[in-house]
Amino acid sequence: MEVHEVEIVMSAVSETQYPTTGYPEIGLVGRSNVGKSSLTNVLINRKSLARTSSQPGKTRTLNFYEVEHQLYFVDVPGYGYAKVSKKEREKFGVMIEHYMTTREQLRGVVQLVDSRHAPSADDVSMHEWLRYYDIPVLVVGTKVDKIKPGVRNKAESLIRKTLNMDGETELVLFSAETKMGKDKVWDWIESHIGGVE
Numbered sequence: 001m002e003v004h005e006v007e008i009v010m011s012a013v014s015e016t017q018y019p020t021t022g023y024p025e026i027g028l029v030g031r032s033n034v035g036k037s038s039l040t041n042v043l044i045n046r047k048s049l050a051r052t053s054s055q056p057g058k059t060r061t062l063n064f065y066e067v068e069h070q071l072y073f074v075d076v077p078g079y080g081y082a083k084v085s086k087k088e089r090e091k092f093g094v095m096i097e098h099y100m101t102t103r104e105q106l107r108g109v110v111q112l113v114d115s116r117h118a119p120s121a122d123d124v125s126m127h128e129w130l131r132y133y134d135i136p137v138l139v140v141g142t143k144v145d146k147i148k149p150g151v152r153n154k155a156e157s158l159i160r161k162t163l164n165m166d167g168e169t170e171l172v173l174f175s176a177e178t179k180m181g182k183d184k185v186w187d188w189i190e191s192h193i194g195g196v197e
Contacts, residue, residue: 006044011061024193025072025105030112032078035142038176108136108192115141119162125165138188143173
């Protein structure tokens, strides 16, 4: 999709604040600092609409980005960040679970993992949770430009094995620096939102 118009339309903490346009939605999940903002900015052809932060764990709300008046990217609070209190983490968990299990407009979730390392226990839990609820998921291995080309296949295998991915779930290696993987991510999104040009 060629993106010309994007705006962040709202930050929501409850169902009453979700958009009411009925556009399809794609959720973005991942550990804090995994590169969600960078992926979002590459997908929407912007340098800094989605704010990248030097302080992981800053996203505390569901942030809805309206893309071309046709769909929303929904940036979900990052998980696994130690400085967020247990009580706050539980509050995020309830908010995220409610959104992902009740939102009819949600067509799929892009789960980001850092391709330089094996996925964390939090990554594994999130992947299992998405599969349990039968939510379509695309796994994106970020920061692949930091890995030598010769070992990228090994990184991909490690992600697949650690997450215990089934054969149907796609994995895309992505770099915000080189834009590698951008088109493949868009292909997956477009195949799941249906009817959007």
